[in-house]
Amino acid sequence: MTAELTALGLAALLQAAQIGVAAMSLNRDVGAEWNAGPRDTEPKLSPMTGRLRRAVDNHFEGLAFFTIAVVMVTLSGEQSGLTRACAWAYLAARVLYVPAYALGWTPWRSIIWAVGFLATMAMIVASLF
Numbered sequence: 001m002t003a004e005l006t007a008l009g010l011a012a013l014l015q016a017a018q019i020g021v022a023a024m025s026l027n028r029d030v031g032a033e034w035n036a037g038p039r040d041t042e043p044k045l046s047p048m049t050g051r052l053r054r055a056v057d058n059h060f061e062g063l064a065f066f067t068i069a070v071v072m073v074t075l076s077g078e079q080s081g082l083t084r085a086c087a088w089a090y091l092a093a094r095v096l097y098v099p100a101y102a103l104g105w106t107p108w109r110s111i112i113w114a115v116g117f118l119a120t121m122a123m124i125v126a127s128l129f
Contacts, residue, residue, distance in 0.1 A: 002079055004123070007087035008070045014094055015059050021098075022052040048102060055101040059094060062116055066090050069123035076127045083126050086119040093119065 001009075027035055030043040045053075073083045093116030100109040 002074065003084040004070045004073050004079060004087040007091045008067060011059075011063055011066060011091055011094060014091070014098075015056070015063060018052070018056045018059055018098060022049065022056050025049040025052050051102050051104070052098075055098050058097070058101070058113070062090075062094065062113075062120070065117070065120045065124075069120045069127070072127035073123055078127045080126065083123050086123045086126075089119040090116045090123075 023035065026045070026049050029046050029049050034043060070087065073079055093112050096112045097109065097116065099105070100112050
């Protein structure tokens with residue numbers, strides 16, 4: 001398996017872990033009964049739960065682009081040292097992004113996000129040319 005595909009698989013596992021952590025935080029805030037119910041009303045969430053949920057949403061957005069990048073690199077056969085480094089940079093950025101968002105690391109959260117985004121865009125460009 002290529003490094004790019006390995007990073008994609010690990011990013012998916014990270015996403016699953018993020019969903020679990022955000023759900024545990026939500027259960028602490030509102031209880032498992034509300035979380036298992038129809039969720040007709042918006043509960044009051046702690047700042048931590050709100051941040052964890054937004055980090056999950058952000059990863060869904062980033063993961064879509066990263067998946068496109070990995071598919072393009074893989075199908076074009078354009079794997080290189082650059083695309084491998086970018087894949088690992090994306091994954092490292094996503095791992096760091098979770099505590100950066102949850103703990104309010106300003107401006108580091110935005111810088112970490114930019115590293116992951118730019119690494120993803122570099123992979124797409126590398127597969128095109």
